[in-house]
Ligand SMILES: Nc1ncnc2c1ncn2[C@@H]1O[C@H](COP(=O)(O)OP(=O)(O)O)[C@@H](O)[C@H]1O
């Protein structure tokens with residue numbers, strides 16, 4: 512695949528980490544169309560492996576589902592299906608190795624009991640890939656080592672995507688993504 516440049520390239524800024532409430536370095540990407548967001552998602556998806564957890568925060572219409580669509584494609588999903596086993600969770604499969612990619616939307620959930628009622632603990636045990644929209648609603652249930660992506664609508668078709676790693680696994684993902692889209696120095 513030809514490497515396509517994202518609309519505005521990439522900068523690194525200091526942001527307040529919503530998870531720890533401490534200043535930490537976020538990697539910020541900006542896209543200028545749904546296609547660019549999907550493309551960014553594809554690149555992320557290609558990096559995902561078992562036990563990776565990606566949280567997608569942002570308002571309705573920010574572009575979370577758009578990013579997931581790209582991620583599933585980049586990972587190699589052979590098609591989307593509602594999970595036969597879990598409620599509120601979409602399951603993507605990859606035919607060549609029979610791996611799973613779970614996509615959860617927690618918009619209507621609140622708290623751990625609700626999260627567990629969907630079968631989330633089984634998915635975490637199964638050590639497959641998990642991507643969650645509205646992760647704030649079930650935060651206590653999620654492992655700390657997660658890639659956190661906060662998407663902000665900047666008006667028109669412009670979106671800011673701020674990436675923060677919650678642990679060493681997520682940090683590896685983020686640095687590999689940085690190899691694909693080099694992060695420009697920015698103070
Ligand atoms: N740069 C962009 N990235 C993603 N979506 C965009 C972008 N610009 C416009 N959009 C539009 O914003 C909407 C995003 O919808 P969706 O992905 O379902 O959001 P969410 O899941 O966050 O509610 C879509 O209608 C999409 O066409």
Ligand SMILES: [Mg+2]
Pocket residue numbers: 575576616644
């Ligand atoms: Mg959505």
